[in-house]
Each structure stands twice: as structure tokens, then as C-alpha cells.
Amino acid sequence: MVAIWCRWFAEIMVEKSGMTATPLLRAEGVRKIYRTGAVEVEALRGLDLEVEAGELVAVMGPSGSGKTTLLNCLSGLDDIDGGRVILGGVDLFAMPDARRTEHRARTMGFVFQAFNLIPVFTAVENVELPLLLVGVAPAQARRRAADMLERVGLGARGAHRPNELSGGEQQRVTIARALVARPAIVWADEPTGNLDSEMAAQVMDLLRTLNRDEGQTIILVTHDPGIGAAAGRLIRMRDGALISDERRAPANGPVPSAPSASSMAASPPAPSSPSAPEAPDALTSAV
Ligand SMILES: Nc1ncnc2c1ncn2[C@@H]1O[C@H](COP(=O)(O)OP(=O)(O)O)[C@@H](O)[C@H]1O
Numbered sequence: 001m002v003a004i005w006c007r008w009f010a011e012i013m014v015e016k017s018g019m020t021a022t023p024l025l026r027a028e029g030v031r032k033i034y035r036t037g038a039v040e041v042e043a044l045r046g047l048d049l050e051v052e053a054g055e056l057v058a059v060m061g062p063s064g065s066g067k068t069t070l071l072n073c074l075s076g077l078d079d080i081d082g083g084r085v086i087l088g089g090v091d092l093f094a095m096p097d098a099r100r101t102e103h104r105a106r107t108m109g110f111v112f113q114a115f116n117l118i119p120v121f122t123a124v125e126n127v128e129l130p131l132l133l134v135g136v137a138p139a140q141a142r143r144r145a146a147d148m149l150e151r152v153g154l155g156a157r158g159a160h161r162p163n164e165l166s167g168g169e170q171q172r173v174t175i176a177r178a179l180v181a182r183p184a185i186v187w188a189d190e191p192t193g194n195l196d197s198e199m200a201a202q203v204m205d206l207l208r209t210l211n212r213d214e215g216q217t218i219i220l221v222t223h224d225p226g227i228g229a230a231a232g233r234l235i236r237m238r239d240g241a242l243i244s245d246e247r248r249a250p251a252n253g254p255v256p257s258a259p260s261a262s263s264m265a266a267s268p269p270a271p272s273s274p275s276a277p278e279a280p281d282a283l284t285s286a287v
């Protein structure tokens with residue numbers, strides 16, 4: 001613990017002295033090989049990527065190019081066959097599985113198809129779950145979950161079960177659940193994939209607002225060129241490799257300034273909305 005605080009302190013000092021700050025996420029030479037019987041698929045071929053805190057990164061590429069594998073491996077959900085993934089200065093694959101799981105719960109949010117809402121829970125119960133899992137007191141968890149539902153425009157739907165909500169509303173509950181613990185990073189795998197265009201636009205607006213107003217770091221896979229164009233950064237994959245990486249001004253305004261991982265840990269961005277959840281857990285409580 002002391003060593004970690006010392007490292008953060010050192011990072012903050014490095015930043016204040018004007019030297020290059022540490023990125024929130026750094027992937028170095030990441031390889032992933034799927035073996036099915038005698039067949040091997042190299043789904044990630046020594047991939048390098050750095051993401052600064054506060055970035056909204058869209059990942060595009062043909063089906064089978066490795067986008068989902070990228071999210072699974074860089075988040076530590078799946079093992080890798082080579083390379084390293086450093087999140088907030090912590091090497092994900094150097095820690096034991098149980099600690100990686102805990103680190104993930106504290107620092108990451110997921111908007112994946114595979115992470116469906118729990119059908120017997122109400123919307124607010126689904127959203128408060130990540131908070132309860134990291135030990136937030138039930139009354140506080142309920143209040144923060146209700147605030148987050150308000151934030152995604154579902155303040156009046158807290159008592160509804162998922163099957164009583166539209167597809168777009170369910171996806172917004174999923175986003176609320178991913179963001180409620182103010183994770184350092186949110187991974188979204190085709191978050192608008194099964195929504196009609198109006199709902200998709202609403203969900204995307206929400207993600208962009210959270211990124212712009214609260215500095216929430218988001219990495220999202222999309223097939224939608226409009227979403228790719230609206231993101232501050234667009235990376236393209238083919239055959240398990242990054243083939244392009246462009247930073248640009250998003251359609252709705254300038255690229256958000258990207259605080260560094262160390263500055264995020266030291267002084268998280270203040271939520272701009274009165275109904276926003278309280279201080280981000282960011283990485284300070286991660287370890
Ligand atoms: N669990 C798995 N077992 C074997 N091969 C897999 C598995 N998951 C993905 N693959 C293969 O890895 C490659 C990348 O897949 P994926 O990351 O799902 O691509 P994308 O999300 O870009 O469509 C594909 O060739 C796919 O068939």
C-alpha cells in the first residue's frame with residue numbers, strides 16, 4: 001500500500017515538473033491466441049495502445065478483427081499469451097486472479113451484451129449492485145444508484161424490472177450500472193448494436209456527455225461510422241492489429257482535455273451535475 005502511494009506521489013511530482021505523465025492505460029505487445037483443437041487463431045498480434053484519462057476512444061474494424069478480444073484482454077477479463085497491460089500504474093497480469101477481479105470491480109465498468117441485467121432485480125437494484133460488491137453501505141448505494149438512474153433519464157423507472165423497460169431503457173440501465181461506481185475506465189462492446197437509430201443516438205449522447213462533462217474515460221467498439229466520427233479518437237483494427245489511430249475534434253465540440261492518470265488519481269474531475277454520483281473512486285481506492 002505504502003509503495004503504491006509512493007508511486008502515485010512520484011507520478012504527480014513527475015507531472016508537476018512538466019515531464020510526460022503516465023497514461024491511464026498502456027498495452028504493450030499484447031498477444032492473444034485462441035486454440036480450438038488443432039486450430040490456432042492469433043486474435044491479437046502484439047498490440048500496443050496507450051489511452052489517456054478522459055479520452056473517448058472508438059474501436060472499429062471488420063467482424064473477426066479482434067475488437068471484442070481487445071476489450072476482454074485489456075480489461076483483464078480474459079488472459080493474454082504475451083505482453084503487458086498496465087492500468088493506472090498497475091500491471092494487470094502480474095497480480096493473482098482474485099486480486100485482478102477485485103481491481104476490475106473497483107476500476108472498470110462494462111457495457112457488454114454478455115453482462116445482461118439481472119431479470120429478477122429492479123433497475124435500481126441492478127445499478128446498485130457494483131457498489132454493494134465493493135462494500136458501499138446499502139443506503140448510500142441505493143441513493144447513488146437512484147441518482148445515476150436520474151442522470152441517464154430513468155429517474156422514474158427505478159422500480160421497473162428489465163422486462164418492463166424498452167431496449168434503449170435497458171441499455172441506459174446497463175450504462176448507469178457501468179458508471180455508478182465512477183470507474184477509471186468504461187469498456188463498451190457495441191453498446192448501441194441492438195438499438196434502433198433513435199435509441200442508439202440517445203445512448204451515444206449519454207456516453208459523450210459523461211465523457212465531456214465528467215471526464216469519464218470510455219473505450220467503445222462500434223460498427224457505426226457516425227459514432228466513430230463523433231469520438232475524440234478512432235482506432236481501426238484488422239486481423240488482430242491496429243491499422244490506424246486518429247485523434248480528432250468530435251462532432252459536438254472540441255476534444256476534451258485529457259487529464260493524466262496521475263492527476264485523475266490525485267484530484268478527480270468534479271461532477272458537473274448536482275445529481276451526479278459523488279467523488280469518483282478512480283484509482284485511489286483501487287488498491
Ligand atoms: N472463444 C474463442 N475461441 C476461439 N476463437 C475465438 C474466440 N473468440 C474469438 N475468436 C476468434 O478470434 C478472432 C477475433 O474475434 P473477436 O475478437 O470476437 O472479433 P470482433 O469482435 O472484431 O468481431 C476471430 O477470428 C474469432 O473467430
Ligand SMILES: [Mg+2]
Pocket residue numbers: 067068069
Ligand atoms: Mg465483437
